[in-house]
Amino acid sequence: xxxxxxxRKSVQNAQGYTPGEQCIAGYLKLNANENFYPVPExxxxxxxxxxxxxxxxxxxxRSETVRDVAAQSYxxxxxxxxxxxxxxxxxxxxxxxxxxEGDLVAMPSPGFTLNRSMVSIQGGRLVEVGWSDGYQLPVxxxxxxxxxxxxxxxxxxxxxxxxxxxxxxxxxxxxxxxLVLDEAYVDFAEDNGLKLLEGNENIIILRTFxxxxxxxxxxxxxxxxxxxxxxNMLKVQNSYPVGKLxxxxxxxxxxxxxxxxxxxxxxxxxxxxxxxxxxxxxxxxTPSQANFLFVKVPAGANGADWYEALKKEKILVRYxxxxxxxxxLRVTIGRSEEMKILVRSIDGCLQHFFKSDx
Amino acid sequence: xxxxxxxRKSVQNAQGYTPGEQCIAGYLKLNANENFYPVPExxxxxxxxxxxxxxxxxxxxRSETVRDVAAQSYxxxxxxxxxxxxxxxxxxxxxxxxxxEGDLVAMPSPGFTLNRSMVSIQGGRLVEVGWSDGYQLPVxxxxxxxxxxxxxxxxxxxxxxxxxxxxxxxxxxxxxxxLVLDEAYVDFAEDNGLKLLEGNENIIILRTFxxxxxxxxxxxxxxxxxxxxxxNMLKVQNSYPVGKLxxxxxxxxxxxxxxxxxxxxxxxxxxxxxxxxxxxxxxxxTPSQANFLFVKVPAGANGADWYEALKKEKILVRYxxxxxxxxxLRVTIGRSEEMKILVRSIDGCLQHFFKSDx
Numbered sequence: 198x199x200x201x202x203x204x205r206k207s208v209q210n211a212q213g214y215t216p217g218e219q220c221i222a223g224y225l226k227l228n229a230n231e232n233f234y235p236v237p238e239x240x241x242x243x244x245x246x247x248x249x250x251x252x253x254x255x256x257x258x259r260s261e262t263v264r265d266v267a268a269q270s271y272x273x274x275x276x277x278x279x280x281x282x283x284x285x286x287x288x289x290x291x292x293x294x295x296x297x298e299g300d301l302v303a304m305p306s307p308g309f310t311l312n313r314s315m316v317s318i319q320g321g322r323l324v325e326v327g328w329s330d331g332y333q334l335p336v337x338x339x340x341x342x343x344x345x346x347x348x349x350x351x352x353x354x355x356x357x358x359x360x361x362x363x364x365x366x367x368x369x370x371x372x373x374x375x376l377v378l379d380e381a382y383v384d385f386a387e388d389n390g391l392k393l394l395e396g397n398e399n400i401i402i403l404r405t406f407x408x409x410x411x412x413x414x415x416x417x418x419x420x421x422x423x424x425x426x427x428x429n430m431l432k433v434q435n436s437y438p439v440g441k442l443x444x445x446x447x448x449x450x451x452x453x454x455x456x457x458x459x460x461x462x463x464x465x466x467x468x469x470x471x472x473x474x475x476x477x478x479x480x481x482x483t484p485s486q487a488n489f490l491f492v493k494v495p496a497g498a499n500g501a502d503w504y505e506a507l508k509k510e511k512i513l514v515r516y517x518x519x520x521x522x523x524x525x526l527r528v529t530i531g532r533s534e535e536m537k538i539l540v541r542s543i544d545g546c547l548q549h550f551f552k553s554d555x
Numbered sequence: 556x557x558x559x560x561x562x563r564k565s566v567q568n569a570q571g572y573t574p575g576e577q578c579i580a581g582y583l584k585l586n587a588n589e590n591f592y593p594v595p596e597x598x599x600x601x602x603x604x605x606x607x608x609x610x611x612x613x614x615x616x617r618s619e620t621v622r623d624v625a626a627q628s629y630x631x632x633x634x635x636x637x638x639x640x641x642x643x644x645x646x647x648x649x650x651x652x653x654x655x656e657g658d659l660v661a662m663p664s665p666g667f668t669l670n671r672s673m674v675s676i677q678g679g680r681l682v683e684v685g686w687s688d689g690y691q692l693p694v695x696x697x698x699x700x701x702x703x704x705x706x707x708x709x710x711x712x713x714x715x716x717x718x719x720x721x722x723x724x725x726x727x728x729x730x731x732x733x734l735v736l737d738e739a740y741v742d743f744a745e746d747n748g749l750k751l752l753e754g755n756e757n758i759i760i761l762r763t764f765x766x767x768x769x770x771x772x773x774x775x776x777x778x779x780x781x782x783x784x785x786x787n788m789l790k791v792q793n794s795y796p797v798g799k800l801x802x803x804x805x806x807x808x809x810x811x812x813x814x815x816x817x818x819x820x821x822x823x824x825x826x827x828x829x830x831x832x833x834x835x836x837x838x839x840x841t842p843s844q845a846n847f848l849f850v851k852v853p854a855g856a857n858g859a860d861w862y863e864a865l866k867k868e869k870i871l872v873r874y875x876x877x878x879x880x881x882x883x884l885r886v887t888i889g890r891s892e893e894m895k896i897l898v899r900s901i902d903g904c905l906q907h908f909f910k911s912d913x
Contacts, residue, residue, distance in 0.1 A: 198731055198756070198757050199756075200733070200756050200757055200781060200783050200784055201783060202653060203653055203703055203732055203733060204653060204783075204787050205563050205651075205653060205654070207654055208651075208787050208790055209787065211790045212790075213789065213790035214794060216613070216616040216794040216795070217613070219615060219616065220609075220612055220692065226612065229612075229613055230614050231611050232611050233611065234613075235613075236610065237609065241607070248606075249599070251578075251772065252770050252771075252772035252773060253589050253590050253592075253593065253594075253769045253770065253771060254578055254587075254589050254771055254772055254774065255574070255587055255589065255765065255771040255772065256578065256771075256772055256774070257577060258574040282640050282793070282796070282798070283658060283793065283795060285793045285795070286793050289793055293563075293566075293651075293676075294562060294563060294566050295561055295562060295563060296563070297563055298656065310805035311794075314790075318651075318790065318791055334678060337744075346563055351807055373556055374556070374561055375558070375561060397556075398556070398558050399556050399558055407613065411610070411611045412610050412611065413610075413611060413612055413613040413614075414609065414610035414611065414612055414798060414799035414800070415610060415611065415612055415798045415799065415800060416614070416795055416798035418796075423558060425559060425562075426558055426562075427557050429562050429566050429567065431571065431677065432566055432569045432570075432571035432672075432688070433569075433676055434567055435640070435641065435643045435644050435647055436572060436574040436643060436669075437574070437643070437771075437774055438640070438663065439774075440640070440772060440773045440774035440798065440800070440801055441772035442772070442773060442798070442801065442804075443798055443800065443801075446800075449771070457658060485743065495896070535645075545644065547639065
């Protein structure tokens with residue numbers, strides 16, 4: 198038989214999501230917003246002491262221990278929390294819990310394109326609504342979609358901009374559906390949406406350990422929402438979503454989150470320093486509240502040209518095609534040493550590749 | 556708003572799967588078919604040497620390294636392999652790739668009940684078809700369902716019985732749809748279905764590291780199938796399905812699978828020894844090709860009674876309700892020391908709890 202004839206149409210037609218280019222040995226990876234600061238030694242020691250406990254046994258099927266620790270860490274209750282194999286698993290669980298064939302999801306655009314492939318695989322339709330001027334929340338346009346779900350990445354990816362939390366709350370209250378607030382980058386921002394959970398049953402907040410907590414490799418994410426939503430999402434999730442190695446790591450980090458404060462501050466500082474350096478070189482930087490900069494490249498070349506030029510300098514960055522973003526780049530903010538290499542390489546590019554244009 | 560009104564009906568109506576009872580400190584856990592033999596020291600050493608490499612970076616988004624090592628280990632090609640967060644993630648991906656609202660899945664019964672909750676969450680319907688006498692494959696009855704997918708756990712859970720591989724192949728060839736062969740326990744059996752992949756595009760084989768490889772805690776499973784099926788299932792799977800810690804562990808195990816041969820043999824030996832011990836005590840043991848025994852308890856009490864009695868002896872086993880299995884227990888085969896405790900405790904139960912009945 199031809200297997201193709203029984204594969205779901207929405208899967209056959211899907212492109213699949215393309216994540217940031219893989220690491221190439223010897224290259225500086227500024228394309229996936231990872232964190233260059235290592236996990237604090239105090240945490241690593243505690244992790245190593247507990248990592249090999251009873252690996253022959255299944256983990257806690259509902260991750261109750263790590264959820265309890267997360268509850269304490271974020272001032273919530275276990276029933277309002279679930280954990281996942283990265284926040285991307287949790288995003289996918291949201292669509293699998295709420296979206297039926299043909300349902301609409303609305304997202305400000307440009308936004309996190311992973312939502313596109315996830316919604317379409319589930320058989321739903323993502324409606325992308327342009328940001329208002331200066332990346333203001335397009336409240337009326339989002340509501341006008343009459344979507345079952347509105348999804349907002351805040352700070353937004355790829356722009357790095359933060360919508361004021363009171364505007365998000367007003368949107369949630371005006372919206373007759375679910376509002377997903379993906380706060381992957383929120384630890385680098387000046388505000389967050391945690392306070393909205395109280396009294397807004399229709400909000401889900403997502404967090405990840407891949408950015409501020411320096412462990413993209415372990416795959417750990419959190420969802421905060423109403424008991425009813427979490428209870429139903431847990432039914433859709435597989436048993437044992439988080440392996441024991443990740444569980445030990447995440448639990449230890451959750452207990453000592455404050456140990457990351459200083460490196461988060463360093464990244465915020467480098468964000469300002471790098472933004473200034475790039476501005477003086479003709480790049481237009483969008484004010485960022487994330488661990489990356491979204492920049493318009495100087496006239497005369499586009500984002501793809503810069504991606505190629507920087508790749509020759511052994512630096513990987515992210516460029517975009519379409520949506521009016523052809524002249525944009527997204528660049529991860531690292532430590533001072535990585536940012537110095539970036540600025541030096543940009544100078545090299547300006548001199549060699551883009552000389553005639555400036 | 557009331558969030559309930561927008562949750563998918565199939566999710567609201569779902570019960571969710573109940574995995575084996577969690578470990579209780581000080582209890583002997585014979586209820587989830589884990590493996591009591593530790594991972595060989597040679598493997599652990601190699602794992603420890605590589606475990607903390609670049610955790611700040613995302614893993615390989617398509618797990619290509621571990622898939623390449625698996626390809627070598629099982630004599631397949633990377634394109635015919637995908638990995639998952641346990642084989643349960645892969646099972647769920649199969650349903651999400653193939654099952655539309657209302658589609659049928661057929662399974663011999665009693666079978667692995669996780670399929671029930673997964674199919675219903677996806678909006679499909681699982682049709683359970685009784686095994687023929689002596690747990691023979693009910694070929695005609697399975698085909699008569701005209702299901703999109705036939706799913707067979709082989710050796711079967713909870714019965715431990717193995718369908719001959721040539722019968723599975725004949726079924727796959729007669730079936731105008733997909734055949735899923737869940738081989739979670741196959742390393743304890745005398746045959747396996749790997750040879751069926753060549754020439755049968757409609758077969759998917761699942762494997763797990765939770766049983767024979769002693770690492771249920773790390774969450775690692777494999778799916779083998781045609782390139783076309785794997786390509787489509789990868790679109791449905793989230794990026795970075797397997798964290799780096801698990802990836803390092805699994806890669807090391809895959810390279811040295813032969814190191815597990817002796818403990819697998821020990822478990823098979825204990826299976827025979829325990830089967831004989833239980834038989835002399837009035838239990839009727841189904842011949843098992845897995846790392847557990849499926850037994851009918853002696854007349855006068857049912858499986859739940861024995862579960863309660865053994866729990867008082869600090870041993871956890873699995874009992875069943877309905878499907879004519881009320882007088883059955885499923886008991887994991889451990890090492891000689893665990894099996895001695897089991898037999899001694901059964902003797903205690905026979906003496907104290909079930910005395911009047913025998």
